Amino acid sequence: MLSIWAPSGITEVNAGDDLAALVLEACAREGTSLESGDIVIVTSKIVSKAEGRVRPQIEREAAFAEETVRVVAARDRGGSLTRIVENRLGIVGAAAGIDASNTAPGTVLLLSLDPDASARALAAALRAATGQQVGVILSDTLGRPWRDGQTDVAIGAAGIQVFDELAGQTDAAGRPLRVTRPCLADELAAAADLVKGKTRRLPVAIVRGAEAVVGGLDLPGARSIARAAEDDLFRLGTDEAYARGYADGYDEGTAEASGPDDEGDG
Amino acid sequence: MLSIWAPSGITEVNAGDDLAALVLEACAREGTSLESGDIVIVTSKIVSKAEGRVRPQIEREAAFAEETVRVVAARDRGGSLTRIVENRLGIVGAAAGIDASNTAPGTVLLLSLDPDASARALAAALRAATGQQVGVILSDTLGRPWRDGQTDVAIGAAGIQVFDELAGQTDAAGRPLRVTRPCLADELAAAADLVKGKTRRLPVAIVRGAEAVVGGLDLPGARSIARAAEDDLFRLGTDEAYARGYADGYDEGTAEASGPDDEGDG
Numbered sequence: 001m002l003s004i005w006a007p008s009g010i011t012e013v014n015a016g017d018d019l020a021a022l023v024l025e026a027c028a029r030e031g032t033s034l035e036s037g038d039i040v041i042v043t044s045k046i047v048s049k050a051e052g053r054v055r056p057q058i059e060r061e062a063a064f065a066e067e068t069v070r071v072v073a074a075r076d077r078g079g080s081l082t083r084i085v086e087n088r089l090g091i092v093g094a095a096a097g098i099d100a101s102n103t104a105p106g107t108v109l110l111l112s113l114d115p116d117a118s119a120r121a122l123a124a125a126l127r128a129a130t131g132q133q134v135g136v137i138l139s140d141t142l143g144r145p146w147r148d149g150q151t152d153v154a155i156g157a158a159g160i161q162v163f164d165e166l167a168g169q170t171d172a173a174g175r176p177l178r179v180t181r182p183c184l185a186d187e188l189a190a191a192a193d194l195v196k197g198k199t200r201r202l203p204v205a206i207v208r209g210a211e212a213v214v215g216g217l218d219l220p221g222a223r224s225i226a227r228a229a230e231d232d233l234f235r236l237g238t239d240e241a242y243a244r245g246y247a248d249g250y251d252e253g254t255a256e257a258s259g260p261d262d263e264g265d266g
Numbered sequence: 267m268l269s270i271w272a273p274s275g276i277t278e279v280n281a282g283d284d285l286a287a288l289v290l291e292a293c294a295r296e297g298t299s300l301e302s303g304d305i306v307i308v309t310s311k312i313v314s315k316a317e318g319r320v321r322p323q324i325e326r327e328a329a330f331a332e333e334t335v336r337v338v339a340a341r342d343r344g345g346s347l348t349r350i351v352e353n354r355l356g357i358v359g360a361a362a363g364i365d366a367s368n369t370a371p372g373t374v375l376l377l378s379l380d381p382d383a384s385a386r387a388l389a390a391a392l393r394a395a396t397g398q399q400v401g402v403i404l405s406d407t408l409g410r411p412w413r414d415g416q417t418d419v420a421i422g423a424a425g426i427q428v429f430d431e432l433a434g435q436t437d438a439a440g441r442p443l444r445v446t447r448p449c450l451a452d453e454l455a456a457a458a459d460l461v462k463g464k465t466r467r468l469p470v471a472i473v474r475g476a477e478a479v480v481g482g483l484d485l486p487g488a489r490s491i492a493r494a495a496e497d498d499l500f501r502l503g504t505d506e507a508y509a510r511g512y513a514d515g516y517d518e519g520t521a522e523a524s525g526p527d528d529e530g531d532g
Contacts, residue, residue: 002270002461073499084499092412101446141446145411145500146358147491149429149449151456153413163415166464180367180407180464183415190417191457194476195268198432198446210460225413233339233350234411238502245511246518253519 002209006195006202007032013203015052020125023204034126037211039135041192043203044111044155045099047118047138053110060098060108067096067110070229073237084237089115090226091155093142112138115156116221123158123217135160135214138222139189141198145234152193154185157222161213184213185222268475272461272468273298279469281318286391289470300392303477305401307458309469310377310421311365313384313404319376326364326374333362333376336495339503350503355381356492357421359408378404381422382487389424389483401426401480404488405455407464411500418459420451423488427479450479451488 007026013019023040027033034040048054055063064083072092073084087096089111097111112118115138123136138156143149154162164182192205229235236244273292279285289306293299300306314320321329330349338358339350353362355377363377378384381404389402404422409415420428430448458471495501502510 002268002457004268004270004457075499082499086412141448145498146352146493147419147449147452148493149447149452149491151417151449151452164463181415182407182459182464183413183417184460186413186415186417187456187460190453191268191270191460193448194450194453194457197430198448225415227412227414232411233341233348233503233505234500236504236507237499238504238507239499241502241504241507242511242514245508245513246515247511248508249512249515249517250519251515252512253516253521254523255519257520257523 002191002207004191004195004205004207006192006200006205008202010046010204011201013046013049015050015054017050018125019047019050019122020129023122023126024129026204027206034130034132034134034206035208036133037208037214038132039137039160039188039207039210039214040122040126041137041139041189041196041205041207042119042122043196044097044115044138044140045102045109046203047112047115047122047156048099048109051112051118053112054104054107055110057100057106057108060100063098063108063110064096067098071240072235073240075239086229087111089155090223090228091140091142092226093140097140097155111140112156116158116223117156119156119158119221120217127159127217133159133214137185137189137192139192141193151186152189152196154183154189154222154225157185157219159214159217159219160185160188161215162220162222162224183225184210185225188213268457268473270457270461270471270473272458272466272471274468276312276470277467279312279315281316281320283316284391285313285316285388286395289388289392290395292470293472300396300398300400300472301474302399303474303480304398305403305426305454305473305476305480306388306392307403307405307455307462307471307473308385308388309462310363310381310404310406311368311375312469313378313381313388313422314365314375317378317384319378320370320373321376323366323372323374326366329364329374329376330362333364337506338501339506341505352495353377355421356489356494357406357408358492359406363406363421377406378422382424382489383422385422385424385487386483393425393483399425399480403451403455403458405458407459417452418455418462420449420455420488420491423451423485425480425483425485426451426454427481428486428488428490449491450476451491454479
């Protein structure tokens, strides 16, 4: 039996705020307390606010350039530019995770410099304050190819098994050599979004009943979820890949057709 | 507060089995009963078994061809062929959802012919038997670009709000014109996988506490999650798109270079 709830009262978060204290106070106000095996899932937005990762709206393009490693795909639809990029954390998503919703007027929020480190620090503080072995996930909202809408995923994690390693199993397609690895961290982040929502000002959720997932703070973080571009069948958008191929093919075609042995062939 | 649990005792499912009866018996054995607002999340595998969507292993390639609308991307790595395809349901995933894990020896399982209809039939049966307004999701396990591991998603749904419509909100990137639409059905399927798991023979999970998501059986199903290929920035794999571009560019290049006005230019 899994229980998931979102303690209320964590509304405004400002630079320098102690997130561990905010979470523990919210639990105390509701007469609950963290137990070993609990997983605290925190919307990355309030971590960015607590860490002061804010910029003036006017510096948004500069921040976007700083956060972006490479543009994966872009499309301009009637002035509305969508840019899917890989950010410095290896996360592929829209606008490098720069957030202008529910931020102070005229400002944008950048993702934590190191979400896994932020998660570790929060988990360590919660464990020290309570003596309970709790896990922490930082969640963000991402769109995805092929399916409409968005789901929350884990961009930071500490003290939890990010993957359910099922070595030896066959995968959903029955290929015996491939290993099925459910991404528990992403499934936990998605579950937490069901109680947090986007409009209810409930930026923290607690999952109880997944003790088997919780472990030491030295477990791999959410960085381990990001797949290297060279291993990805969709490392570049369809239009971008077609354009690169067209340019290379065109060069090759003109070179061959106008090459010295052209007459000989024709 | 959300509660999620997986009733035990639903082990072997065979062609013709009454899934509604199996779910209700499992609940009864544990002294629980379905309540209005509950969402029953069923692993699509047992729906396929109940519907007799089985084929001899030897017909696997033929079944794959039947289920596949188009190949999105393919890669052969040391004899292990990965094929990402769009199936007849508009779902993009590996091997068209054909499943050879935990199936009868020498057989493979195909996805339900119409997962939304299967979900509607199960929801209608559960509502008729209990008098309670319950929702139903059929879940399957899918990999995704850019992130390792898999998560469970909804391939069928009935009696639930598939999306949380947040019109007017700005999205995670702060673009005011874009609408954030959390895919509740996928987040519920992911949450359910946390209690079902892949190895524990618990193919059914019940989510309690999401009453706001449950509604009439005429609500749109999971088919509404599939994005049309022409609207997708990743409708084709990077290598496939590059190859198409290269071929088109090569043809254009040779045509121009060896065209009649070639001498005039050079």
